[in-house]
Amino acid sequence: MDAPVTVTAPAGTFRGLLDRSVLSWRGIRFAVAPTGDLRWRDPLPAPDAEGEVDATAFGPVCPQPLNPAVPLGDAAVEDEDCLSLNVWAPAASSESPRPVMVWLHGGAYTFGSSSQPLYDATSMVSTGEVIVVTINYRLGALGFLDLSGAVPDGGFDGNLALKDVLLALRWVQRNVASFGGDPDRVTVFGESAGGGLVTTLLATPSARGLFHRAIAQSSPASSVYGTARAQKVARSFLAHLGIDPDDAGAAAAVRSASVEAIVAAGKAVYAEVPTTDPGTLAFAPVVDGDLLPEAPIDALRAGRGIPVPLMIGTNKDEASLFSFMKSPLIPITGDRIDQMFADMAAENTGVELPTREQVLTAYEHVRHRAIGLGVARDIGFRLPTLWVAEGHSTVAPVYLYRFDHASPFLRLIGLGATHATELPYLWGNLVSGPKDLTFRLGGRRVAELISARMQARWTAFAHGDEPSAPDAPAWPAFTADEGDTRATLVIDRHDVVVDDLDGELRHAWGDNILSFS
Numbered sequence: 001m002d003a004p005v006t007v008t009a010p011a012g013t014f015r016g017l018l019d020r021s022v023l024s025w026r027g028i029r030f031a032v033a034p035t036g037d038l039r040w041r042d043p044l045p046a047p048d049a050e051g052e053v054d055a056t057a058f059g060p061v062c063p064q065p066l067n068p069a070v071p072l073g074d075a076a077v078e079d080e081d082c083l084s085l086n087v088w089a090p091a092a093s094s095e096s097p098r099p100v101m102v103w104l105h106g107g108a109y110t111f112g113s114s115s116q117p118l119y120d121a122t123s124m125v126s127t128g129e130v131i132v133v134t135i136n137y138r139l140g141a142l143g144f145l146d147l148s149g150a151v152p153d154g155g156f157d158g159n160l161a162l163k164d165v166l167l168a169l170r171w172v173q174r175n176v177a178s179f180g181g182d183p184d185r186v187t188v189f190g191e192s193a194g195g196g197l198v199t200t201l202l203a204t205p206s207a208r209g210l211f212h213r214a215i216a217q218s219s220p221a222s223s224v225y226g227t228a229r230a231q232k233v234a235r236s237f238l239a240h241l242g243i244d245p246d247d248a249g250a251a252a253a254v255r256s257a258s259v260e261a262i263v264a265a266g267k268a269v270y271a272e273v274p275t276t277d278p279g280t281l282a283f284a285p286v287v288d289g290d291l292l293p294e295a296p297i298d299a300l301r302a303g304r305g306i307p308v309p310l311m312i313g314t315n316k317d318e319a320s321l322f323s324f325m326k327s328p329l330i331p332i333t334g335d336r337i338d339q340m341f342a343d344m345a346a347e348n349t350g351v352e353l354p355t356r357e358q359v360l361t362a363y364e365h366v367r368h369r370a371i372g373l374g375v376a377r378d379i380g381f382r383l384p385t386l387w388v389a390e391g392h393s394t395v396a397p398v399y400l401y402r403f404d405h406a407s408p409f410l411r412l413i414g415l416g417a418t419h420a421t422e423l424p425y426l427w428g429n430l431v432s433g434p435k436d437l438t439f440r441l442g443g444r445r446v447a448e449l450i451s452a453r454m455q456a457r458w459t460a461f462a463h464g465d466e467p468s469a470p471d472a473p474a475w476p477a478f479t480a481d482e483g484d485t486r487a488t489l490v491i492d493r494h495d496v497v498v499d500d501l502d503g504e505l506r507h508a509w510g511d512n513i514l515s516f517s
């Protein structure tokens with residue numbers, strides 16, 4: 001018998017949609033609207049709904065700057081009242097609860113939403129026998145600005161987006177069984193900023209028990225900073241709004257600012273901070289000593305993370321997208337890389353940084369103009385991923401990958417396997433529309449095979465099994481003790497397992513964590 005379209009859960013009765021043998025319930029509110037006096041305050045759980053709730057349309061997306069690289073969908077509406085989630089499930093009934101996969105979207109902590117067409121979970125749900133939950137969290141200045149230091153008596157809270165995610169995970173624990181999910185088998189997974197939230201959750205003590213496995217794709221795991229940097233960003237934001245934080249009315253002024261002004265000021269700070277302080281982001285979780293006691297990269301490298309199995313990896317050509325889009329987010333030019341190293345040396349006075357000559361040994365076979373791309377890729381993504389894998393593998397199984405595949409067209413234009421290009425393969429949504437040029441020069445059939453293998457591996461992991469795929473090599477766990485193989489799965493036309501794939505990189509950069517506090 002097929003599952004019903006209307007489901008009654010502790011949070012209420014929700015009427016969803018049936019499409020292609022997959023059920024979905026969309027725009028379910030998990031928090032009170034974070035507006036008015038609740039702007040820049042901790043999220044409050046939504047009261048249980050009375051009567052039947054129409055859950056057939058996605059909720060609003062968090063207000064954000066326009067970004068052509070992050071298509072939100074034709075029907076997207078922006079509103080601060082954005083804290084909702086979506087549940088996807090196979091229509092066919094199951095004798096036992098299905099594992100749950102909770103998706104945290106990427107977008108540099110500033111862009112995106114759970115309802116992007118890319119994250120339509122129909123393919124993953126129907127092939128993987130899983131429940132998928134995609135969630136919204138507050139973005140940019142609305143979700144990652146901490147005003148508590150700049151305006152100390154203003155009644156502002158911090159780490160709002162991280163708290164949004166924790167509240168959504170608690171909603172899942174309470175309600176997902178009603179949708180056919182197993183609250184004891186929850187995998188949290190995300191990419192880019194979403195991957196950064198995953199690695200941050202692993203270092204958040206209060207997240208223990210809310211998820212049981214984790215997948216971090218292209219996580220900027222070391223891009224999480226302390227309260228001093230957060231206060232500096234907050235003061236810059238207020239300056240762009242024309243508000244003096246020392247004025248008696250500063251708190252009221254910022255709380256009553258229009259959302260358009262907040263997005264504009266956030267956009268200015270977003271571009272300004274990585275330019276003045278290369279290698280850092282304006283918006284990210286904050287090491288506040290309370291919710292997040294220490295930098296996630298420090299906790300995870302030392303094996304102090306929540307000890308759940310972890311799948312983690314990056315893409316081969318992460319940085320080419322940022323160069324292609326002329327994004328300020330990561331340092332690519334020589335002068336900005338030099339400034340980043342100088343700033344790191346100033347902050348990490350007790351750490352012996354690798355010399356420029358030592359670092360360049362990792363890029364001996366790279367064209368000169370691409371060296372900056374390699375350095376940016378590795379300091380931003382690959383090295384933090386290795387540090388996490390090394391430390392976390394001492395307390396839980398870790399599976400390390402690198403996504404190397406690129407369609408002929410993406411290779412031709414020089415993007416290769418760049419940032420986020422694994423996502424269409426994972427979600428099984430390979431073409432985004434008639435204007436998508438990805439397979440203009442062919443490669444669609446190969447892409448479909450890679451997509452099937454990725455979905456099989458990701459969902460097998462969520463089921464609690466080893467991340468295997470039919471007619472593909474087994475993926476052994478990564479271990480980093482002396483003499484261990486440091487197995488890494490390279491995902492391409494044909495998957496291969498490579499021992500110590502990053503050996504040259506490790507030897508060139510050394511063993512010390514390189515990050516900003």
